Amino acid sequence: MPSPFLSLTWTDDVTGRQGFLVVDRLVRGVSSGGLRMRPGCTLEEIAGLAAGMTLKEALHYDPDARYVPLGGAKGGIDCDPRDPEAYGVLVRYLRAMRPYVETMWTTGEDLGLSQDVVDRAAREVGLVSSVQAVYPLLDDEAAARRRLAEAFEVDVDGIGLDELVGGCGVAESVLTALDRAGAPRWRTRVALQGLGTxxxxxxxxxxxxxLTVVAVADIKGTVANPAGLDVEALLAARDAYGTVDRAALRPGDRELPGDAWLATEAEVLVPAAVSYAVDTANQGRITARWIAEAANMPVRPEAEALLAARGVTVLPDVVVNSATNAWWWWTLFGDIGPDADEAFAYTRRAMRALTDLTLARAEADGTTPRAAAHALAADRLPVIAERFGLHR
Structure with a gap:
């Protein structure tokens, strides 16, 4: 793997906590990747995520679209977002990273941080926006910023459009895999780790x-019901961190240990919370046919090899959860407007095409979907570099 364009570690002079920034690649001088905050975050983790962002951007390259893929990057802070000192750490981190946010790194919400918190901290340190580095690439900056701001104001059944597009993309990847396999949706059960964004x-x-959602895990444990959970009731009863108020559970809902979601009798598992959730020690408990990586890097490579050997297909994060990032740019560059129906239709079309292409490449090459996605990105990166130049 090539060395990243930039890699740095920051230490907070107040708390001693560390933060990281890795810019894996620049395209037209700009990179894209969210900012996460979690206890135990490491530079190695952020480097892997930044490389993944390079792949996600390349996989969404469409020479006929207005959206021009950027390079990949990622930021991270080793701190519990629930810690009373967390916001102050975030502000000081962004103050230190301000030169990079202004010139080369566009960022936004990720694990542990919501977009409104990122925006508030960005304003506090004098940034125009967490994505201001991309503004010089826009044809009409004022119109683009207005379009994105309006999109963030769109609410669909109590949830913001910005929160929904990523899940729409994950769902479409799952549905594409089911359709290719001829698996009926009404007989497909799903277990999820994480009920956050x-x-x-x-x-x-x-x-x-x-599909029938039979299990959901949060920080308190797993809530399960083999007959199906009331998803809308659980969504209405969760807090800002995705933790469900147990008072909202129905008589048939059971409370199980936190890792019970792994062994749930379900056809599809969706790890949507933390990285490295599936490892060699626990992968043997999984009986699902598909794992859709809604989180970044939730399945360790060694575990994925064991899963593949026994017929479990891992739909990789670089494909499955890429719609969140792409939606920002589809909207900002003007491929879509600030409208939910338009955003969902565009997301479904793009994600179905990308997932189908990935699975077809995996079948043709006799390899895993992850290897196929990497191969597709490897085909596109030189094309992007030739068209826009390579800034490393």
Whole structure:
């Protein structure tokens, strides 16, 4: 793997906590990747995520679209977002990273951080926006910023459009895999780890597509019902961190240990919370046919090899959860407007095409979907570099 364009570690002079920034690649001088906050976050983790962002951007390259893929990057802070000191750490981190946000790194919400918190901290340190580095690439900056701001104001059944598009993309990847395999939706059960931004939206779209959500795990444990959970009731009863108020559970809902979601009798598992959730020690408990990586890097490579050997297909994060990032740029560059129906239709079309292409390439090459996605990105990166130049 090539060395990243930039890699740095920051230490907070107040708390001693560390933060990281890795810019894996620049395209037209700009990169894209969210900012996460979680205890135990490491530079190695952020480097892997930044490389993944390079792949996600390349996979969405369409020479006929207005959206021009950027390079890949990622930021991370080793801190519990629930810690009373977390916001101050975030502000000081962004103050230190301000030169990079202004010139080369566009960022936004990720694990542990919501977009409104990122925006508030960005304003506090004098940034125009967390994505301001891309503004010089826009044909009409004022119109583009207005379009994105209006899109963030769109609410669909109590949830913001910005939260829903990522889950729409995950769901479409799952549905594409099911359709290719001839698996009926009404007989497909789903278990999710995480009911936050990505997990909650994914659960909603899969339930509305006719699948049965039988288990959901949050920080308190796993809630399960083999007959199906009331997804909308759980979404309405969750807090800002995706934790469900147990008072909302129905008589048939059971409370199980936190890792019970792994062994749930379901055809589809959706890890939508933390990285490295599936490893060699616990992968043997999985009986599902598909794992859709709504989180970043939830399945360790060694575990994925063991899963593949026994017929479990891992739909990779670089494909499955890429719609969140792409939606920002589809909207900002003007491929879509600030409208929910238009956003969902575009997302479904793009994600179905990308997932189908990935699975077809995997079948043709006799390899895994992840290897196929990497091969597709490897085909496109030189094309992008030739068209826009390579900034490394």
């Amino acid at each position: 990505m997990g909650g939206a994914t659960a909603r779209f899969l339930a509305r597509a006719g």
